[in-house]
Amino acid sequence: MSADYHVHVIAHGEYQYSEEWLNRYLERAKQRRIRAIGLVEHDEYRDRVDWDLIKSLRGPELHVACGLEIDFLPGREETIKEMLSQYPLDFVIGSVHFINGWPFDHPDYRQQFASADIDQVYGDYFELMDKMVRCGLFDIVGHLDLIKLWGHRPVIKNSLQYALPVLHSIKATGMIIEINSAGIRKPVREMYPSLDIIGEMFRLGLPVTMGSDAHHPDQVAEDFADISQALWNIGYRRVVALRGRKTFPLPLTI
Numbered sequence: 001m002s003a004d005y006h007v008h009v010i011a012h013g014e015y016q017y018s019e020e021w022l023n024r025y026l027e028r029a030k031q032r033r034i035r036a037i038g039l040v041e042h043d044e045y046r047d048r049v050d051w052d053l054i055k056s057l058r059g060p061e062l063h064v065a066c067g068l069e070i071d072f073l074p075g076r077e078e079t080i081k082e083m084l085s086q087y088p089l090d091f092v093i094g095s096v097h098f099i100n101g102w103p104f105d106h107p108d109y110r111q112q113f114a115s116a117d118i119d120q121v122y123g124d125y126f127e128l129m130d131k132m133v134r135c136g137l138f139d140i141v142g143h144l145d146l147i148k149l150w151g152h153r154p155v156i157k158n159s160l161q162y163a164l165p166v167l168h169s170i171k172a173t174g175m176i177i178e179i180n181s182a183g184i185r186k187p188v189r190e191m192y193p194s195l196d197i198i199g200e201m202f203r204l205g206l207p208v209t210m211g212s213d214a215h216h217p218d219q220v221a222e223d224f225a226d227i228s229q230a231l232w233n234i235g236y237r238r239v240v241a242l243r244g245r246k247t248f249p250l251p252l253t254i
């Protein structure tokens with residue numbers, strides 16, 4: 001086990017930063033043999049992060065980093081730039097959670113898939129992903145194929161074909177892709193991204209990090225045995241973590 005760089009302390013707004021709460025995450029990370037943990041909040045909660053508290057809990061056993069998971073929406077770039085200049089960030093995840101205002105991963109809006117053209121939805125989603133990558137503001141691509149979470153699949157092209165142009169943009173911009181285990185807990189029951197996409201990432205030489213998308217201490221590094229093994233089988237032998245928005249390598253262990 002190497003790094004979990006997608007851990008939400010505030011979750012969906014229900015928790016607060018306190019030493020006791022934060023320590024529960026760090027303890028769980030140590031139990032699960034994590035070497036580096038990246039605490040990240042959705043950008044809407046950025047003013048509730050206790051950056052100094054995070055800094056005070058840094059120790060030699062576990063590298064503790066802090067970041068933001070920022071919603072990419074076209075036209076939001078200037079707001080994002082301003083946000084990035086305001087906080088002591090070790091890393092920034094860029095994520096697409098909205099297609100034309102539709103929060104497709106929110107359970108309350110899931111039924112909109114029933115009447116949608118799934119190929120159109122995949123096309124729109126990966127086009128937004130591509131814009132997110134090309135804007136150059138982020139370090140890590142969050143849950144690359146999140147659009148599959150409820151189990152809908154395209155028919156005209158497969159997911160890898162939709163994702164391929166984005167992988168080439170990632171190669172050109174030097175971003176890192178997270179292997180996110182949260183999909184295993186979702187109806188699709190698969191990590192993000194899928195194995196065929198990870199295989200292509202490996203062929204392209206794209207660096208990866210790992211994330212559980214934990215919204216509770218118990219979820220830190222959840223299903224990491226599965227995702228580490230999958231990465232290993234594909235050929236990866238190291239992952240990266242970040243400090244001050246610069247990467248450093250960690251060995252992948254299974």
Ligand SMILES: [Zn+2]
Nearest residue numbers: 069095142143
């Ligand atoms: Zn997300």
Ligand SMILES: [Zn+2]
Nearest residue numbers: 006008069213
């Ligand atoms: Zn997240």
